[in-house]
Amino acid sequence: MPNTIHIPTPLRPFTDKQESVEVSGGTVGELLADLTKKHDGLRKHLYTDEGKLRNFVNVYLNDEDIRYLQREATPVKPGDSLSIVPSVAGGAGGAGDISQKPQAKADRWGLA
Amino acid sequence: MITEMENKKAHVEELPQLTPDEIKRYSRHLIMPEVGMDGQRRLKAGSVLCIGAGGLGSPAAMYLAAAGIGRIGIVDFDVVDFSNLQRQLLHGTKDVGRSKNESAKSRINDLNPHVHVDTYETLLDSQNALGLFKDYDVILDGTDNFPTRYLVNDACVLTGKPNAYGSIFRFEGQASVFATKDGPCYRCLYPEPPPPGLVPSCAEGGVLGVLPGIIGVIQATETIKLITGIGEPLIGRFMIYDALRMKFRELKLRKDPECPVCGTNPTVTKLIDYEQFCGLRPEPQQAQGGTSVSDWEITPVELKTKMDAGETPFVLDVREPNEYQINKIAGSTLIPLGELPRRYQELPRDREIVAQCKMGGRSAKAMEFLKSVGFTNVKNLRGGILEWIDKVDPSQPKY
Numbered sequence: 001m002p003n004t005i006h007i008p009t010p011l012r013p014f015t016d017k018q019e020s021v022e023v024s025g026g027t028v029g030e031l032l033a034d035l036t037k038k039h040d041g042l043r044k045h046l047y048t049d050e051g052k053l054r055n056f057v058n059v060y061l062n063d064e065d066i067r068y069l070q071r072e073a074t075p076v077k078p079g080d081s082l083s084i085v086p087s088v089a090g091g092a093g094g095a096g097d098i099s100q101k102p103q104a105k106a107d108r109w110g111l112a
Numbered sequence: 113m114i115t116e117m118e119n120k121k122a123h124v125e126e127l128p129q130l131t132p133d134e135i136k137r138y139s140r141h142l143i144m145p146e147v148g149m150d151g152q153r154r155l156k157a158g159s160v161l162c163i164g165a166g167g168l169g170s171p172a173a174m175y176l177a178a179a180g181i182g183r184i185g186i187v188d189f190d191v192v193d194f195s196n197l198q199r200q201l202l203h204g205t206k207d208v209g210r211s212k213n214e215s216a217k218s219r220i221n222d223l224n225p226h227v228h229v230d231t232y233e234t235l236l237d238s239q240n241a242l243g244l245f246k247d248y249d250v251i252l253d254g255t256d257n258f259p260t261r262y263l264v265n266d267a268c269v270l271t272g273k274p275n276a277y278g279s280i281f282r283f284e285g286q287a288s289v290f291a292t293k294d295g296p297c298y299r300c301l302y303p304e305p306p307p308p309g310l311v312p313s314c315a316e317g318g319v320l321g322v323l324p325g326i327i328g329v330i331q332a333t334e335t336i337k338l339i340t341g342i343g344e345p346l347i348g349r350f351m352i353y354d355a356l357r358m359k360f361r362e363l364k365l366r367k368d369p370e371c372p373v374c375g376t377n378p379t380v381t382k383l384i385d386y387e388q389f390c391g392l393r394p395e396p397q398q399a400q401g402g403t404s405v406s407d408w409e410i411t412p413v414e415l416k417t418k419m420d421a422g423e424t425p426f427v428l429d430v431r432e433p434n435e436y437q438i439n440k441i442a443g444s445t446l447i448p449l450g451e452l453p454r455r456y457q458e459l460p461r462d463r464e465i466v467a468q469c470k471m472g473g474r475s476a477k478a479m480e481f482l483k484s485v486g487f488t489n490v491k492n493l494r495g496g497i498l499e500w501i502d503k504v505d506p507s508q509p510k511y
Contacts, residue, residue, distance in 0.1 A: 009284040056306040088281040
């Protein structure tokens, strides 16, 4: 029985807009490998050049952070689901948005 | 929970009394034993600092005001824009062009004149954050960029103030309560920010207008629970809401003993330069290097002058196709930033390339990327298509 990986909105452009992908494997690492095999564009968002999971991408097995399990070696059971939870900063405009402040804008990389 | 609030609970008799007008106004709270007179008085004694009067800050501040929070602070420096009105309900059509702080203050005063509103017309930064936070019970993070997210988190940990956190992107929202005494902080969850450009902002990625309504009201709910001490606050739990599927999922969060801010041996003990931390500004030594701004940046007017003089720079638009439908620089080529790593071979090596997006952020990343793969003649269009429209081609619509 395949497992499901939930894909967050910012990464859906790399899974042909699918919000979840069916994958198979015996460990969290194998499920992720199957995912990036199916959707190669995700690879650089999930892994560093050295092949390590990126620090700002959190992976949950059901509701538990894999950092507190056995990370990618965590075994998975049929029906378990994985969630990729990237950091998202949006607040839909407003304060603190340094990029909107004219004088702050001038002395940075033109970052919007 | 936090000591200050425990103290408050212990001294009910010191809480402010409600006036007859307030008793009438809050009667639906007062008849619920979980809130009751004591809870309502705690709300009256309570204060919340909203970082941002935008998409999240709007519903949060409005509901908190209506609920009878005694004091609401708002940190914002922006002015109301037409593109805000799709979701920022603190502001109305008549407020376009007005300071968001003023607009927010008058809306809140109208909703509930018993609420004291303090506004701070400033950018929240490492110099002012601790001073601003110390006078409030709860900090409500409604900002929309990573440097400020980390700044708010660290300042909350350092001042011991809980952070009612919310974040949104397109159709998806996240919420939690960070930085309580025993609970995890934002850095326990995300020790490091993503590199710039990898995660688009709402201005670039869009957001469903009703989404901040849901998430901002979750933040307000958690604020009320923290202040009144009722229920189970969203501590150590991370809510993820998907508007398209109409699903809430809850993930477990743990306090990381290795956390650089709230762990057992913190390495961050004062506020830092968060733009630098998030990779948005080069290291100081780099900034003092030989390259001046003009070497990698071009203004819309300079670009137009070049075009009029018969030069043919290759204008590379790195926005998304739906943005390109709204407006464009004539003759530009669209390759969305995310596709650039596999499509950069399509670009000419023998022409000057001018990278362009909506406001200059994504195109700066595109420029850095192109330099990293050997392109030398690349410039970033300052201010993006918006500045192009302002300065060169006002016939096109802005978004």
